[in-house]
Amino acid sequence: MTFREKLHNNLDGISPSDExxxxxxQMMAEEAEKPKQPIYLNVAKWxxxxxxxxxxxxxxxxxxxxxxxxxxPDIAVADASGYSLEKDFVxxxxxxxxxxxxxxxxxxxxxxxxxxxxNLDINPVTKGLPSSFEEIMNGRYDEIDSFYLLRIADTxxxxxxxxxxxxxxxxxxxxxxxxxxxxYDYIGKAAGNETIIVRIPCExxxxxxxxxxxxxxxxxxxxxxxxxxxxxxYVFNYDIYEIDGISYGAVRSQSLNEAEKGLTDFFGGNIVExxxxxxxxPAVYYGLYEIDGIAENLRNLLSE
Amino acid sequence: xxxxxxxxxxSFDAVMRHYSDxxxxxxxxxxxxxxxxxxILQEVFLRYIKADKTYNxxxxxxxxxxxxxxxxxxxxxxxxWNRHRDFAEADENTGGYDKRLSDIETxxxxxxxxxxxxxxxRTAIHLFYYEDLSVAQIAKATGAGESAVKSQxxxxxxMLKELLEGVEFDDIP
Numbered sequence: 271m272t273f274r275e276k277l278h279n280n281l282d283g284i285s286p287s288d289e290x291x292x293x294x295x296q297m298m299a300e301e302a303e304k305p306k307q308p309i310y311l312n313v314a315k316w317x318x319x320x321x322x323x324x325x326x327x328x329x330x331x332x333x334x335x336x337x338x339x340x341x342x343p344d345i346a347v348a349d350a351s352g353y354s355l356e357k358d359f360v361x362x363x364x365x366x367x368x369x370x371x372x373x374x375x376x377x378x379x380x381x382x383x384x385x386x387x388x389n390l391d392i393n394p395v396t397k398g399l400p401s402s403f404e405e406i407m408n409g410r411y412d413e414i415d416s417f418y419l420l421r422i423a424d425t426x427x428x429x430x431x432x433x434x435x436x437x438x439x440x441x442x443x444x445x446x447x448x449x450x451x452x453x454y455d456y457i458g459k460a461a462g463n464e465t466i467i468v469r470i471p472c473e474x475x476x477x478x479x480x481x482x483x484x485x486x487x488x489x490x491x492x493x494x495x496x497x498x499x500x501x502x503x504y505v506f507n508y509d510i511y512e513i514d515g516i517s518y519g520a521v522r523s524q525s526l527n528e529a530e531k532g533l534t535d536f537f538g539g540n541i542v543e544x545x546x547x548x549x550x551x552p553a554v555y556y557g558l559y560e561i562d563g564i565a566e567n568l569r570n571l572l573s574e
Numbered sequence: 575x576x577x578x579x580x581x582x583x584x585s586f587d588a589v590m591r592h593y594s595d596x597x598x599x600x601x602x603x604x605x606x607x608x609x610x611x612x613x614i615l616q617e618v619f620l621r622y623i624k625a626d627k628t629y630n631x632x633x634x635x636x637x638x639x640x641x642x643x644x645x646x647x648x649x650x651x652x653x654x655w656n657r658h659r660d661f662a663e664a665d666e667n668t669g670g671y672d673k674r675l676s677d678i679e680t681x682x683x684x685x686x687x688x689x690x691x692x693x694x695x696r697t698a699i700h701l702f703y704y705e706d707l708s709v710a711q712i713a714k715a716t717g718a719g720e721s722a723v724k725s726q727x728x729x730x731x732x733m734l735k736e737l738l739e740g741v742e743f744d745d746i747p
Contacts, residue, residue, distance in 0.1 A: 280685035299586075
């Protein structure tokens with residue numbers, strides 16, 4: 271008897287339990303009845319608006335200047351530390367080899383945020399970013415609001431942005447302000463329709479996004495002293511791709527340092543390697559992560 | 575298999591029942607743990623229903639399910655939670671699944687040997703000799719290159735020959 275035949279003999283008798291199958295059947299039935307989770311913009315629907323906003327974006331880039339250095343990282347250093355991830359990071363580094371072996375190479379489909387990249391000036395800001403894993407996370411969990419799917423509705427021009435409560439011309443001139451719609455809360459697993467103003471700095475080039483773009487982002491809790499919302503950290507700011515029915519978040523990588531890569535891996539879980547097949551897409555990513563995995567890790571963290 | 579493209583509760587259920595063994599056995603081969611294979615089975619079919627894809631034929635559906643099983647186990651094995659899991663504690667608290675695994679290893683000599691291989695070799699051997707996938711199909715499902723798959727099969731076979739005296743392999747690519 272060959273190995274193939276013996277393997278079939280052995281494995282054919284191994285099956286999931288009836289109890290498990292009944293449970294899965296019930297879960298599938300419940301899932302089928304849920305409203306569909308919105309994932310992507312309809313490019314055709316937003317195409318016309320994007321063309322108009324491109325003009326605004328070009329003007330904004332000219333106005334704000336190009337490639338200037340930020341003195342205002344989006345990430346503040348917190349004082350109290352009830353939990354340290356530095357230790358975990360060091361311990362998990364031993365798994366890097368195994369992770370590399372298990373990565374899945376994929377060719378990216380059409381870029382979802384191509385509107386932004388039509389005008390993107392890739393000249394990343396690299397100063398002022400946190401230098402350690404601890405610096406990013408220590409004592410800051412209570413600042414996290416949730417992990418959202420946002421759709422950019424339009425860009426605020428400089429005069430509009432300057433009228434926002436809490437706007438600081440010295441600190442905020444390197445950032446873009448957008449009207450954005452919260453379409454889904456990945457942690458709360460709930461659809462949304464709230465319109466917010468979100469501040470997105472130019473770490474990965476300016477303008478970071480354009481009308482119609484979708485992004486998955488962890489936002490800080492609302493600060494009543496400000497008329498806009500901020501990201502928790504730009505390493506939790508993902509471009510979205512759908513591959514085989516699964517949503518992946520891609521982390522822009524131009525200025526990621528090692529600590530931020532560690533943080534991204536910690537929350538993102540599996541790294542998916544990719545090949546860029548579109549010569550016109552200048553996006554450079556550190557990795558692709560399953561959106562559901564990121565959400566689950568954040569949900570677990572916040573429930574601790 | 576009859577056409578199951580209609581998105582009814584009955585059709586989803588029929589797909590799950592039809593492919594549950596395939597998904598479960600692959601998940602078990604990759605994780606080496608029946609309890610983890612249980613969790614992955616649930617996750618795979620939740621993703622299947624969320625994807626709500628249209629399939630050209632049953633081969634297409636099967637390829638999709640194999641691929642998301644591989645992706646789910648990857649996510650599971652490299653998740654922050656799994657990397658920090660205390661396996662000794664897990665075994666103490668869940669003696670039931672540990673017993674299931676030892677039953678499999680005891681009663682199934684060949685499969686028990688397969689579970690002793692490094693994971694990437696297990697996956698290639700499982701897909702080639704149990705699911706009857708070609709090297710090209712395995713490469714597509716796992717994201718590895720065809721030469722890498724051939725190498726995994728070759729090394730996996732060499733290890734199995736050491737573990738299983740006298741075993742013969744057919745269809746060596």
